[in-house]
Amino acid sequence: MIFPPTSLPLSGNRFTVIYRLAGADELDVRAKIKGICLEQTVELPEELLPDGDIRAEVVGYLESLQHLEANYFEAAISYAIETSGFELPQLLNVMFGNTSMQPYIRVERLELPASLLQAFKGPRFGRVGLRKLVNGPARPLLCTALKPMGLPVKDLAHLAYQFALGGIDLIKDDHGLANQPFHPFHERVRRCAAAVNEANQKSGYHCLYVPNITAPTQQIVERAFFAKEAGAGGVMLIPGLVGLDMLRLLAEDDNFGLPVISHPAYWGSYVTHPWQGVSHEVTYGQLPRLAGADATIFVNYGGRFSFSREDCQRIIKGTEDLLGQLKPIFPIPGGGMTLARLPEMLQFYGREVIFLIAGGLYAQGPDLVENCRQFRALVDQKGDGGSAG
Amino acid sequence: MIFPPTSLPLSGNRFTVIYRLAGADELDVRAKIKGICLEQTVELPEELLPDGDIRAEVVGYLESLQHLEANYFEAAISYAIETSGFELPQLLNVMFGNTSMQPYIRVERLELPASLLQAFKGPRFGRVGLRKLVNGPARPLLCTALKPMGLPVKDLAHLAYQFALGGIDLIKDDHGLANQPFHPFHERVRRCAAAVNEANQKSGYHCLYVPNITAPTQQIVERAFFAKEAGAGGVMLIPGLVGLDMLRLLAEDDNFGLPVISHPAYWGSYVTHPWQGVSHEVTYGQLPRLAGADATIFVNYGGRFSFSREDCQRIIKGTEDLLGQLKPIFPIPGGGMTLARLPEMLQFYGREVIFLIAGGLYAQGPDLVENCRQFRALVDQKGDGGSAG
Numbered sequence: 001m002i003f004p005p006t007s008l009p010l011s012g013n014r015f016t017v018i019y020r021l022a023g024a025d026e027l028d029v030r031a032k033i034k035g036i037c038l039e040q041t042v043e044l045p046e047e048l049l050p051d052g053d054i055r056a057e058v059v060g061y062l063e064s065l066q067h068l069e070a071n072y073f074e075a076a077i078s079y080a081i082e083t084s085g086f087e088l089p090q091l092l093n094v095m096f097g098n099t100s101m102q103p104y105i106r107v108e109r110l111e112l113p114a115s116l117l118q119a120f121k122g123p124r125f126g127r128v129g130l131r132k133l134v135n136g137p138a139r140p141l142l143c144t145a146l147k148p149m150g151l152p153v154k155d156l157a158h159l160a161y162q163f164a165l166g167g168i169d170l171i172k173d174d175h176g177l178a179n180q181p182f183h184p185f186h187e188r189v190r191r192c193a194a195a196v197n198e199a200n201q202k203s204g205y206h207c208l209y210v211p212n213i214t215a216p217t218q219q220i221v222e223r224a225f226f227a228k229e230a231g232a233g234g235v236m237l238i239p240g241l242v243g244l245d246m247l248r249l250l251a252e253d254d255n256f257g258l259p260v261i262s263h264p265a266y267w268g269s270y271v272t273h274p275w276q277g278v279s280h281e282v283t284y285g286q287l288p289r290l291a292g293a294d295a296t297i298f299v300n301y302g303g304r305f306s307f308s309r310e311d312c313q314r315i316i317k318g319t320e321d322l323l324g325q326l327k328p329i330f331p332i333p334g335g336g337m338t339l340a341r342l343p344e345m346l347q348f349y350g351r352e353v354i355f356l357i358a359g360g361l362y363a364q365g366p367d368l369v370e371n372c373r374q375f376r377a378l379v380d381q382k383g384d385g386g387s388a389g
Numbered sequence: 390m391i392f393p394p395t396s397l398p399l400s401g402n403r404f405t406v407i408y409r410l411a412g413a414d415e416l417d418v419r420a421k422i423k424g425i426c427l428e429q430t431v432e433l434p435e436e437l438l439p440d441g442d443i444r445a446e447v448v449g450y451l452e453s454l455q456h457l458e459a460n461y462f463e464a465a466i467s468y469a470i471e472t473s474g475f476e477l478p479q480l481l482n483v484m485f486g487n488t489s490m491q492p493y494i495r496v497e498r499l500e501l502p503a504s505l506l507q508a509f510k511g512p513r514f515g516r517v518g519l520r521k522l523v524n525g526p527a528r529p530l531l532c533t534a535l536k537p538m539g540l541p542v543k544d545l546a547h548l549a550y551q552f553a554l555g556g557i558d559l560i561k562d563d564h565g566l567a568n569q570p571f572h573p574f575h576e577r578v579r580r581c582a583a584a585v586n587e588a589n590q591k592s593g594y595h596c597l598y599v600p601n602i603t604a605p606t607q608q609i610v611e612r613a614f615f616a617k618e619a620g621a622g623g624v625m626l627i628p629g630l631v632g633l634d635m636l637r638l639l640a641e642d643d644n645f646g647l648p649v650i651s652h653p654a655y656w657g658s659y660v661t662h663p664w665q666g667v668s669h670e671v672t673y674g675q676l677p678r679l680a681g682a683d684a685t686i687f688v689n690y691g692g693r694f695s696f697s698r699e700d701c702q703r704i705i706k707g708t709e710d711l712l713g714q715l716k717p718i719f720p721i722p723g724g725g726m727t728l729a730r731l732p733e734m735l736q737f738y739g740r741e742v743i744f745l746i747a748g749g750l751y752a753q754g755p756d757l758v759e760n761c762r763q764f765r766a767l768v769d770q771k772g773d774g775g776s777a778g
Binding site (some may be wrong): 238269366 | 429432477485489490534604630632658665752
C-alpha cells in the first residue's frame with residue numbers, strides 16, 4: 001500500500017453538479033460517471049486510493065442518474081465542499097476542470113449549499129440595486145454600446161452624449177474597445193464619462209457610462225478605479241478573457257463599489273454544442289452571478305447568433321433562481337436586436353431585463369437622440385416610466 | 390450619415406487568423422466570413438460604417454479561402470495589429486471573442502508578425518533553458534504529480550522526496566491541489582519543496598518542485614513568490630481558470646524568474662468538437678507559448694482522454710514552429726500514461742518532450758523510488774543520461 005489510511009477534517013456538506021452525458025447504455029454511462037467522480041477529485045484509479053476519508057468522502061458521489069433520451073443521461077454528482085477550498089477557480093476546477101477535455105459531457109447546473117455560498121459575497125447591486133441607480137424601479141432597462149472600433153474619442157463621446165440625452169440607462173463600450181492607439185482607454189473614459197454626466201445634468205436622467213476594463217491583468221483594477229474617478233457609473237469585464245475570479249475581485253472590493261457587468265465573449269465555445277461544455281444557465285447565469293456580476297450580457301435568440309429561446313430562458317433561470325443569499329441579477333440580451341423586435345422581446349422577457357440594442361439603434365434613423373426616445377417610449381409603457389427629474 | 394469619415398494612425402501591419410468554417414456552399418461561407426470580419430472588429434453592419442480607415446483597414450480582410458471537404462472551408466482573415474491594442478486579452482478577443490458564440494467556426498492557427506510579437510516577451514526558459522535547470526541537455530525529461538487530493542502534507546512531502554530521489558525532473562502538484570483545509574497551500578509548498586531539495590542533496594539530481602499556484606486572483610502572485618522563497622523550482626498555473634494573461638504577468642516578471650508551466654484544465658471545451666472552438670494547436674500550443682509558459686501540459690493520445698495522435702502532433706507544432714523571437718517550449722503529454730507505453734511514446738515524441746506519468750508510476754510497484762529509476766532508465770537510453778552528481 002503506497003498510502004496510509006486517511007482521516008480528514010470534513011464537514012459532511014457537499015455541493016452538486018448536474019452533468020449530462022452520452023453512453024452506449026446505462027452500464028457504459030455508469031463507468032463514465034465513476035471516471036468523473038475520480039477525475040475531478042483524486043485523479044487516481046480507485047484501487048490505488050487510501051482507505052478512509054479520501055476514498056469515502058473526497059471522491060465524488062453519484063447522487064442520482066436519470067435516462068433523458070436515446071443515449072443521453074443526466075447525473076447528479078456531489079463533492080465535499082472542502083474540495084473547492086472555498087475558492088472560485090478551484091470550484092470550477094472540481095466542477096469541470098479535466099473533464100472539459102472529455103467529449104459528450106456537459107455541465108448542466110450547479111447546486112451549491114449555504115455552507116459553500118457563504119464564501120462568496122455575490123452581486124453588490126443585483127436587479128434592485130441597479131434599478132435604484134438608474135431610477136427605474138419597475139420598467140425594463142435600456143442599454144446600448146459605443147462603437148465602432150476605430151472611431152475617434154471625440155466622436156465616441158458625442159455618441160455617448162446623445163444616447164444619455166435620449167434616455168438610455170446604461171451605455172457600455174463596445175467590447176472590442178480596449179486601449180488601442182486610436183481610442184486609448186484613459187482619454188476615452190474621461191471624455192465619455194464627462195459627456196454622459198453632462199447629458200444627465202440636462203435631462204435629469206441617471207444614465208450610467210460603463211467602460212470596458214478588460215485589460216492586461218495588472219491594469220484591470222487600475223482601469224476600474226480610473227473609470228470610477230472619471231465619473232463612470234459601472235464597468236464591464238470579459239471573464240472569458242481575464243478569468244471569472246477577476247470579476248469577483250472587483251465586485252467584492254468595497255473601495256470600488258460600482259456595478260460590474262459581465263460580457264460573454266470567448267466563452268461561447270462552452271455553450272455552442274448542446275451535449276458538450278458548460279450550459280448556458282451555468283456559463284452566462286450562475287457563474288457571473290456567483291462571481292458578483294450585477295448583470296450578464298448574452299446573445300438574444302433570433303439575432304445574428306444561434307442561441308435559442310430556451311437557451312435564453314435557461315440563462316434567465318440562472319440569474320434569478322434561489323442561490324443562497326446571492327441577489328438576482330439582470331439578464332442583458334443583445335446582438336442584432338432592433339426596435340421593431342421590442343414588442344416581442346417585451347413579451348418574452350417581461351420587466352426584469354436590460355435590453356441591449358446597439359447597431360439597431362444606430363440604424364433606426366439619422367437622429368440618435370430621437371431613436372433613443374423611441375426605444376425608451378416602448379419600454380416606458382411597460383413599467384413605471386422612471387420619468388426624468 | 391451618423392459617423393464622419395475617419396483617418397487613423399495605422400502601421401499597415403496585420404496579423405492573420407486561420408478559421409475553419411462550415412456552410413451550405415461557397416456563397417454561404419463568404420457571407421459568414423464577412424460576418425466574422427465585422428463581428429470581430431467594428432460590430433456594425435457594413436452600410437453603417439464611416440468612410441475611410443475604419444471601413445478600409447479596421448474591418449477584417451479575407452486573405453484567402455480554400456475548400457477543404459464537403460461543406461467545410463478554411464479562411465485566412467487578417468486584422469490590423471492595432472486592433473489588438475498590443476494586449477493579450479484583446480488579441481484573443483479579436484481572434485475569437487464574439488465569434489466563439491457561433492457554431493461551426495473554429496480557430497485553426499494564428500500567424501503573428503514581428504511587429505505584434507515584439508509586444509510579448511514569451512517564454513523565459515523554453516526548452517533549452519529548462520534543460521539547463523534540470524541538467525538534461527538532450528534526453529526527454531520526466532514529470533510526475535503529487536496526489537491524491539486529500540493526502541496529508543507530510544505524506545505528499547514523502548512522495549515528493551521519493552520521486553526526486555528516483556530521478557524525476559519535475560514534480561508538480563496535482564492540479565486539484567489548491568488551498569484546501571486538508572493540505573493548505575503554504576504548509577504543503579514549504580514541506581514539499583524542502584523534501585525535494587533534501588533529495589537533490591542526496592542524489593545529485595536537479596529535480597524541480599512545481600506547485601500549483603492557481604488561486605483567487607489577488608493571491609496568485611503572492612503564492613508564486615512564496616513558492617520561490619520556499620525553494621520551489623517553478624510554478625504551475627491553469628489559464629483556463631484564471632486567464633491566460635495572468636500566466637503572462639508571472640512569466641514576464643523578472644523578479645520572479647522561475648519557469649511557469651501551463652495546465653490544460655477547463656479549456657477542453659475549446660477543442661473537443663473538431664469543427665468548433667479553438668484548435669489544439671492554438672489552445673495548448675500557441676497561446677501558452679505566447680503568454681510565456683515554458684511548457685504546456687495536455688492529455689496524451691491513447692490514455693483516458695480523447696485527444697488523437699494528430700491532435701498531439703498539432704500541439705507540438707504550436708510549441709515549436711517559428712513564432713518570431715519566442716522560444717520553443719516543451720510539450721508535456723500526460724493522462725493515463727504508463728511505463729509500458731513509454732517505448733511507443735519515445736518513438737512518437739522523440740527527445741523534445743517532458744513525459745508526465747503519475748497514476749501509472751504509483752501503480753508500477755510498491756517501491757516508488759525504484760519505479761522512478763525504471764522510468765528514468767527508459768529515457769536515459771534515449772539521450773544524454775544527465776547523470777547524477
